Amino acid sequence: EAQVTQNPRYLITVTGKKLTVTCSQNMNHEYMSWYRQDPGLGLRQIYYSMNVEVTDKGDVPEGYKVSRKEKRNFPLILESPSPNQTSLYFCASSLNGASGGNEQFFGPGTRLTVL
């Protein structure tokens, strides 16, 4: 089944404790992206990757890191989480980043709480 998977689905942590949220897709997609969803703000892009070893900042990259060493994986790293990073996070992928009509496929989400 074609899908985007994220782990963990739920995470409660404390300020300053490094964490990684994994994202994997099995559709051989070139493009991958991370979004955060907050009430009243919709989804905002954190980082994206056009292909392996190619990453760039989205609208809200502060406090986050990403890497794209393999085509299928795009982990989101919070080196020193803070309470304002409490949010619902979605990973998404699409065939490529060039075509405007390409559908983005979303993972099930990771709900992160930083105490």
Next chain:
Amino acid sequence: GDSVTQMEGPVTLSEEAFLTINCTYTATGYPSLFWYVQYPGEGLQLLLKATKADDKGSNKGFEATYRKETTSFHLEKGSVQVSDSAVYFCALKNTGTASKLTFGTGTRLQVTL
């Protein structure tokens, strides 16, 4: 920059009622427009899309027409069901923005019997 404005929710309707969720956008160039749906506890799923002016996207009884003159992409359904209860997001993707989706804030739809 690009932006999407959706009507505030929640929208509460009785089953079989007509649904309209308004969406307007601001963008340079010729963006593609999308409606995504998020069911409780799940990720977003593409509901429909339109890639150029006057295109009509449709799926599962939902429709939306890309109106460049009014910069709108309103979502409609003639007869909603309880199973349509979800959050609906309007989004655009502009050319040259590396597939970034710009989302509206979402509209929660609650359909009751």
